Amino acid sequence: MNRLEVVDKLPFGFYLDGSQVERILLPNGSAPADCEVGNMVDVFIYHDSEDRIIATSKIPLAFVNEVAVLKAKSLTSVGAFLDWGLEKDLLVPFSEQERPMSEGLEYVVYVFEDPETGRLAASTKLRDFLSEDGHDLETGKKADLIICGRTDMGYKAVINGTHLGLIFKDEVFKPLRIGQKTQGYVKRVREDGKIDLCFQFHSERARKELTDLIIDDLIAHDGLSTLTDKSPPDEITQRFGASKNAYKKALGSLFKQKRILIEKNKITLVK
Incomplete structure (x- = not known):
């Protein structure tokens, strides 16, 4: 956006002082309601259909390099x-x-x-415009994502408008669509610079919170749960707000600690 001075008024619009490009037309339909000569107006500059430089007070849905x-x-x-x-x-x-x-x-x-x-x-x-090298990104950092593609491995996403990364299938625990805006984390930057993303960063604190939730859920259901590591991802997400991959890792941790028994169709709390 540019702040320019209104220098002339005509039946079809206004002329703005464009400095290096001389006067720029601001048509009536694109001008603020109270526009007058001498006012400073905030405008966007672009080429119209006849390739003339023209101004508008409307704000585009995207700017250059976005x-x-x-x-x-x-x-x-x-x-x-x-x-x-x-x-x-x-x-x-x-x-x-x-x-x-x-x-x-x-x-x-x-x-x-x-x-x-x-x-x-x-x-x-x-x-052609975004980087696929994440060596300048911080692992575990929260990021704004735009889902931009789907592959056999998962979903491609734009990261903070500057990078491209991949969300693997086992990290997806909610419906996604191309163009969807969401938030996630930089899970890992591989040796070749490729960026792996996730919706839950598996920190030690996050893992402990999930294992505590599983134990609390077992206690609330008399020490028994039919939600196993084979259960559908949406059922796991609905109960624990976690991905199937995170849930499986949490069950594995509890099993190693001998706090639960894992069978084909059930999880049992060790008393």
Whole structure:
């Protein structure tokens, strides 16, 4: 966003002092209701459909060098156009599409400025813009995630708008969809820099809290539970708010401590 001075008023809008690019048009439909000559206005600058530099007081759904979830409004001979909250839609050229896009669907995209034309565009080829090397990330750190893809191993996610990581299947204990915004943790950074993510960071404290919950649950049910390490993940999550993988590790720890007996169809508290 830019704060610019209104220097002239015309029937179709206002002119702003654009300094290096001279005067910039702010059309009536994009101007604040109380806009007058001499006012300072906060505006977003972009190219309109006729390639003119133009201003708007509307705030786009994404800025340059940001990741966003945007809906495809139309498909044309040059690419897909996304709704990003402005009069002119945002183009995803065919060359920037990971796979062919469909009208009406939402996509996780990266917004960039074309260095040759100065125009703004978007890309679904996130690997070209985001880092997959996590050596600069802190293990165990909470992160904002955007689910951006699915693989045989799990789900790919954008991390804090700057990196790409993977959530393995056994770390997923709730329904996920492409474009979903959620929070998670940097579980591990592998030797090759690849980033593993999780929804629960398995610290010593977290593990103890889960084992305590399991013992309390057994006591409340007369020392018996039919929720085993073979039970469906959603049943485990509903009762303990934990992933199946975390639950299995907690059961293993309690078994080693000889606090429980694990059988095929039940867990028994050792008295």
